[in-house]
Amino acid sequence: MEAKGKVEKFIVTLLLVLGxxxxxxxxxxxxxxxxxxxxxxxxxxxxxxxxxxxxxxxLELFQSLNFDVYLRNTLIIVFCSMVGLLxxxxxxxxFGKFEFRGKEIWFMVVLVxxxxxxxxxMIPTYLILNxxxxxxxxxxIVLPGLIVAFNIFLIRQFMVTVPDDLIEAxxxxxxxxxxxFFKLIIPLAKPILSVQVILTFIASWNxxxxxxxxxxxxxxxxxxxxxxxxxxxxxTNYGLQMAGSAIMVIPILIIFMIFQKYLVEGFNVSGxx
Amino acid sequence: xxxxxxxxxxxxxIGPAVLLLMVFSFAPIFLSxxxxxTDLTLIGLADWSKINFxxxxxxxxxxxDKVFLESVxxxxxxxxxxxxLAVSSSLVIALLLSMVGKWLSSTFRxxxxxxxxxxxxxxxxxxxxxxxxxxxxxxxxLSLINIQSIPWLEEPTVAKLSLIILAVWKSNGVSMLIFLxxxxxxxxxxYEAADIDGANRWQKFFKITLPSxxxxxxxxxxxxxxxxxxxxxxxxxxxEGGPLNGTxxxxxxxxxxxxxxxxxxxxxxASFVLFIIIIIATIIQFRFRKKDQTL
Numbered sequence: 193m194e195a196k197g198k199v200e201k202f203i204v205t206l207l208l209v210l211g212x213x214x215x216x217x218x219x220x221x222x223x224x225x226x227x228x229x230x231x232x233x234x235x236x237x238x239x240x241x242x243x244x245x246x247x248x249x250x251l252e253l254f255q256s257l258n259f260d261v262y263l264r265n266t267l268i269i270v271f272c273s274m275v276g277l278l279x280x281x282x283x284x285x286x287f288g289k290f291e292f293r294g295k296e297i298w299f300m301v302v303l304v305x306x307x308x309x310x311x312x313x314m315i316p317t318y319l320i321l322n323x324x325x326x327x328x329x330x331x332x333i334v335l336p337g338l339i340v341a342f343n344i345f346l347i348r349q350f351m352v353t354v355p356d357d358l359i360e361a362x363x364x365x366x367x368x369x370x371x372x373f374f375k376l377i378i379p380l381a382k383p384i385l386s387v388q389v390i391l392t393f394i395a396s397w398n399x400x401x402x403x404x405x406x407x408x409x410x411x412x413x414x415x416x417x418x419x420x421x422x423x424x425x426x427x428t429n430y431g432l433q434m435a436g437s438a439i440m441v442i443p444i445l446i447i448f449m450i451f452q453k454y455l456v457e458g459f460n461v462s463g464x465x
Numbered sequence: 466x467x468x469x470x471x472x473x474x475x476x477x478x479i480g481p482a483v484l485l486l487m488v489f490s491f492a493p494i495f496l497s498x499x500x501x502x503t504d505l506t507l508i509g510l511a512d513w514s515k516i517n518f519x520x521x522x523x524x525x526x527x528x529x530d531k532v533f534l535e536s537v538x539x540x541x542x543x544x545x546x547x548x549x550l551a552v553s554s555s556l557v558i559a560l561l562l563s564m565v566g567k568w569l570s571s572t573f574r575x576x577x578x579x580x581x582x583x584x585x586x587x588x589x590x591x592x593x594x595x596x597x598x599x600x601x602x603x604x605x606x607l608s609l610i611n612i613q614s615i616p617w618l619e620e621p622t623v624a625k626l627s628l629i630i631l632a633v634w635k636s637n638g639v640s641m642l643i644f645l646x647x648x649x650x651x652x653x654x655x656y657e658a659a660d661i662d663g664a665n666r667w668q669k670f671f672k673i674t675l676p677s678x679x680x681x682x683x684x685x686x687x688x689x690x691x692x693x694x695x696x697x698x699x700x701x702x703x704x705e706g707g708p709l710n711g712t713x714x715x716x717x718x719x720x721x722x723x724x725x726x727x728x729x730x731x732x733x734x735a736s737f738v739l740f741i742i743i744i745i746a747t748i749i750q751f752r753f754r755k756k757d758q759t760l
């Protein structure tokens with residue numbers, strides 16, 4: 193449905209622009225405020241652009257507020273989630289291209305866990321980790337989130353479409369199973385995996401609830417947990433809060449801008465119509 | 466040798482994932498159900514002999530617990546107001562995007578999707594600032610047009626609505642993409658045929674566009690309802706459930722009970738109530754959809 197006529201086109205564009213401004217306003221306000229001094233941020237009427245732009249807020253985050261540690265922890269979690277994605281891919285391939293005893297039952301397990309709300313497993317998983325003495329450790333933060341049932345499901349749906357003959361041919365040529373997986377299957381799955389890499393990156397960078405539950409030690413806090421702590425402790429220092437938010441939001445926005453083409457295309461590929 | 470290897474290969478591929486899934490996702494379902502019938506707290510955690518089986522006492526207590534009932538009410542409030550707003554606004558955005566040229570459409574798609582990829586804690590912190598009664602941007606803008614300052618997060622009902630506005634703003638992106646994909650998959654010939662028959666815009670919209678998107682609408686509604694029933698981070702970061710439990714949601718209540726009071730048995734029971742509500746809500750929607758199709 194294309195808009196017809198100049199007036200109509202103008203109205204539609206105007207609506208989109210107005211909507212776009214209100215969507216980006218919080219981001220713009222965040223960035224502008226993060227460069228204001230503690231006093232200027234509370235000024236009434238508020239200034240739009242910082243009068244004396246300062247990096248003080250950012251410096252304070254890293255020099256006296258451990259945001260360097262939080263950033264490192266967040267990057268560790270991102271890295272581990274990529275290992276998790278590899279495990280998910282392997283499982284998706286296993287379910288898609290192998291026949292073995294109990295396959296249907298195990299796949300049912302995947303489907304059931306896919307539909308569970310997080311709140312159900314939150315408490316027992318914490319208790320299990322507690323029994324393993326893994327609370328307040330990085331392993332405990334990372335382990336429960338490694339496997340994402342929905343990803344296994346999506347990847348399996350793709351793997352089913354890979355022709356058997358292709359894999360058989362590689363086997364006849366004497367390629368080992370692991371070689372086939374890394375050299376044949378992964379390159380074939382590149383379109384779907386690239387979407388998964390971006391989504392996994394975003395999800396793990398943003399992960400909040402599980403680090404919050406497991407980490408009682410500030411050494412293990414992630415950026416999002418550290419930020420919510422900051423909001424409690426520096427309730428009125430909005431400049432500092434905005435700088436902390438900007439550190440979380442801007443890297444993701446940059447990555448999103450670079451890779452959004454794959455994301456949007458992947459959405460069409462995954463076939464929700 | 467080769468056969469032995471072939472039998473072991475599937476295990477190598479699915480083993481690690483399935484093992485982790487069993488331990489951290491599947492076993493917990495049953496563990497959770499078990500715990501919900503006990504009085505497990507920190508004491509019981511240290512000494513298992515102190516854990517007592519108390520039957521359905523947790524569930525009885527829950528339905529007499531004023532704070533829990535309030536959080537159930539709030540959760541329904543979020544769903545009833547928030548879901549229609551979220552679904553319709555993303556549909557409107559998708560429709561507007563489909564009406565402009567390719568360049569405009571992809572630029573604005575990017576902008577409208579932005580909130581979906583950003584961290585909810587960071588977003589809530591930023592919005593907390595915008596909503597601030599004295600120093601916030603919103604009240605300042607309102608004061609310019611002589612509207613008295615609004616207690617965005619200080620009055621229970623207003624606070625609920627403020628959280629809904631934030632959550633709608635945040636969640637539009639994904640639904641918008643789904644609607645957009647559905648819009649693009651409607652065959653153009655339908656519209657051309659309608660043009661020949663002399664149909665006007667509204668007729669085309671209600672007779673072609675909307676019916677063709679019924680599956681997308683259904684899918685978006687079901688996932689949105691499930692998501693909103695689990696409303697958690699927004700009240701957690703912005704209001705901690707206050708003022709006067711006015712913004713507390715079921716998911717937040719479960720978290721508070723479980724990890725602030727270490728009342729594990731009770732919290733597990735509450736999580737099952739939430740789970741059952743989610744299942745019922747989903748079944749009802751599937752029923753409606755079936756009726757729809759027989760028409």
